[in-house]
Each structure stands twice: as C-alpha cells, then as structure tokens.
Amino acid sequence: MSKTITVIGSLNTDLVTLTPRVPSGGETLTATSFSTGPGGKGANQAVACARLSRPNPTAPSSITVRMLGSVGADEFGPEMISSLQSSLIDTSSITVAEGQSTGVAVIIVEETTGENRILLSPGANHSLLPSSFTSASSLGVPKPDLVILQLEIPLETVLQIIKTAKSAGVDVLLNPAPAVKLPEDVFKGLGHLIVNESEAAILTSRSVADVEADGFDWDVVTSEFLSKGVKNVIVTLGSKGAFFQSSGMEKGVSVKPEKVKKVVDTTAAGDTFVGAYAVSVVQKGGNVGEEDVKGACRAAGRTVEKKGAQSAIPWLDEV
Template sequence: MQKLLVIGSVNMDVVSNVKQFPLPGETIHSSDMKFVPGGKGANQAVAAARAGAPCVMIGAVGLDPFGDTLIASLSEKGVDAKSVLRKEGTSGIALITVSEEGENNIILSAGANGQITEEDLASVVQWDGACAVLLQNEIPWETTLAALRSAKEKGVRAFLNPAPARALPEELFSLLDTLIVNETEAAVVTGVKVVDVETAETAADWALAKGASSVIVTLGEQGCFYASAQGARAAVSAFRVQPVDTTAAGDTFIGAYAAASADGLATEEALVFAAAAAALAVTRHGAQSSIPDKAEIEAFLASR
C-alpha cells in the first residue's frame, strides 16, 4: 500500500466531562478531566495508521512539554512523526467539554499550528510514493491552499475536510479528489441546509458542479452520502451504537476511509469500513484514544 500524507493540526485536548453544558455565567462541576492527544490532522493520521495505512504526519508542536508528548503519541500509534516541526511558543490546545449524552463543545487555541508556512511544507513534504494527502482547516488557510496546489501538480489525490467550517474559494474545488463535510460544514461551504440524504445530495451536486471530483457528506446517525463527478451515488447507513463521546468520530471516519481507499477497497466498501470505525470510536472516550485498529473494525463488521 502506498503511503498517505496528512498535513494539519496537532493538539493537546483538555477534556472535561459534565452532566450538561453550562449556561452563560453558570459554574458547574466536572466529573472527570483528562489530557488527551488530539488535533484534526493528528486524529486523521492516527485513524489512517491504525486502519492499516503507512501514514506520515506533517504539522507543528510547540517547545512546551506537550510537544514531546504529542510527537511520542503519534509514533506510538504507528504514525511517522519525523516531519512534525517544533515551533517557538506553545502547542495547539483544544478545550473540550463532553456532556452525558456524548455531545461536545470545543474551543481551539492554534498555538504552533498557526505558525505552519508554505516554506515549512516545502522543507519537509515528500510527495514521492504518496497516493493521497489529507487536509483540514486548523492550520493557516494559505498553507493548506499551497499544499492542495502542490498535490495537484504532483498527481497526488487530495482529501479536504474544511473543519472548522469556512467558505471555500471557487478555484479550490478543481484541486480536490474528495471533499468531506458534515452537515454544518456542508451548509457553510454550499449554502444548502443539510438535514437528510436528499439535501446531502443537493449539497454534493453543488460542490461537484464547482469542480470537485467526489463529495462525501457525513450525517451522524443517518450515515453518509457519496457522489462523484462520474455519476456514482451511494448512501451508507450508520451503525447503531450507544455513544459516550463523539470527539474525533468524523476524523476517524476520514482516516479510515482514506486507508481503505488506499488499500484498494471499492468506494461503498470503504464507506462501510469508515462508518464502522466511527461507530466504534463514539463508544469510547477521548480523541486518539478512541480510535480503533483494523482488526477491531473488521471484527465489528463481521459481528453485524
């Protein structure tokens, strides 16, 4: 299997569990608090590696103690972290509050993630032997756009998950092999309010018309919808599980899908594999700590 590249954020997640989210001005007690390695880029890299793909992480951490922990965590989970840079100042931090229902609120502090430049990418990214690159929206936008242009020039497939959500310039869509968005992100990117498979298809068609080669819209409990410029369509149901923490569920789906695609699975099979990985992730606490490996995903599928 050819390697996957992930260019994006590496964070330390400070996770607090609460009965319910506080109201404005309200002080509540947390039942538990943990420090858990996260960041959308790092999460997707771990998900891809644990799903069986050789994976290289390109990102940055600070010179603080969190930086050492974050790099070590990536390496321990099978990700090649030699291209994670060290920057002056602090590492990225995400303050995450998780309710009893498993929903979360997140506040991001970019830290070193906000210092990654086009020059940094030029110094560390090795495109040779890469089949795809995964990108998100937690590093400077100009750097992400430069990476997308380079991937197009090198003939490397580009997967973009524009999260946190933002409007995308029209020129970007033709650079994408796969745009992956949830309901909220789809609404921001396409202007379509996504609530079900039918509206997901409308949003996907909008992005395809702008030049994307394929689009995946994830729909939480409703599963996901896939459409390609060649006319393929697929709706995949979500697996029914009892969630305890939805943190990194989307990242797990994306990393697992990219790994399955790199391994040669047909699109619908790869989507089912990714849906199973995400289902397992939401039954566990934390970001990277919740991500299943390939054997666990295959066992879950075999049991359904």
C-alpha cells in the same frame, strides 16, 4: 508495494471535561471528570489511518502514515510526538516552533448525549507557512499516494499545499473543518471532499437549518461539488450515516449508520471516518465506492463508544 499517506495538519493537546450538562452563562457546575490527551484533527486523522491500516499494533501494514505539523517548545510537544509514534506514525517531519505553545483544545463533553463543544487555541499550528510547501518534496519523500488536509492550520497554507499536490499529481483528501468559504479553484480536480452537515451548509451558502431539515435532498449538495470538479464527495451525517456520490454516479447514495451500543463521546468520530476512508483510497488506487463509506461508518461507530479522541480510535481488528 508500500503506499504512503501524508497528513498535514494540527497537533493539539486535548483538555477534556465530562459534565452532566453544559452550564449556562454565569453558572458553576461540578464536572464528572477531567482528562488530558493528544488530539488535533490532523493528528487524529493520522492515528486513524495508521490504526485502521493494520489489525493491531504488532501487525505489519502496507501503508506508511507520515505526519507533517508543528508543536510548541513546551511540555506538551514531546508527549504529542511520542503518542503518535506509539500508533506507528512517521513523525520525522514534525517541527518544534520555538517561542510557541503547542495547540490546545478545551473540550466539554455532555455525558448524557456524548455531544461535545470545543474551544481551540492554535498555537504552533499556525507556524506552518505557505512558503514551506512550494515543492513536491515538501509533501514528503517518497512522494505520497494521498495527502490529507483539514483547516486547523492557516488557510493560505492549505491552499498552497493543494496547489502543490495537484501540480505533483498527488491525490488530495480535504476535510474542511472548521469550515470557511473556499475559493472555487480548490474544488477543481480535488480527489476527495468529506464534510459534515454544517460544513456542507457553509461551503454551499446554505443555512444549517435547511440542510438539517427532514427529507433534505443531499443530492443537490453533492452534485454541486461534483459540478465544481470534485471527484468524490461524502457528507457525514452523524447518527444518520452518510451520503456519498462520485463523478461516475448519476445520483448519490445514502449509507446507513453503524449500530452502536452507547454513544459515549463523539470527539474523534469524524476523524476516524476520514482515516478509514483514506486507507481504502490508497488500497484501491482511488477507486472507492459505497462499501468503503460503509466501512468508514463502521469505524466511526466504534469510536463513539469510547471516551477521548485518539485513545478511542480503533485498530482494524476492533472494527
């Protein structure tokens, strides 16, 4: 029986500059290369779900991936929608915001490390209003098996979608990025929470330095989220792998990172992780475990070996 994942979130055009190093204040540095491409955490995660649910572009999938979001009435909008369609995503629920620009992310990638720095201009992404998501049908028809959310659309809208999804009995995966403090009732009954180190620190009122210290006990963090009502918690740790705990586990488990040939660009690694994990969630009816987190690490490992955001996300055969 076919399953449906609805991703509600941002659609951006990425303007990517590859540089030997990040310039200092007031310094002009000659870049290695410049490129544009489709991005946005919402769109990236939709592409990851679609590609990791099938071996290749010509193969069938038992999962339908639907994207809900907004683009501007500019030259970037049609390109964004066309790109999503090329990954076999249902784009019929994407709206065009008149008088708005499509969201833009200016990304600087340091070629020696693959690390990135991002400046985001939300544009049409902020035209998604809470009033548009008050009924179960606003999550898509037929009702999805899983809704995936991030924080690149207005926070009030995200909170309303979570409330509507919970009322409709729809499982929710929240990737709170970029992170801000959230109301406590968000966590009650939340199916899946995926955070990186800095996001975990912000959400639990810790310093980033504390959580990044050698030997930090991630059990303390995951247990805190579980006590608030989250069912499954994952902390992605980049080159150190991930930490996973579900409500049925006494202690969390560390998952080793995937070995990679060379880190080229980390831009969409986290989004690939989310997509791979989400596919496991709907395929297994929510009964995910350590092996699914390992699979998500594996998929993210393939992504960092390539340049770009969506263009770097692998199909299942590549994983």
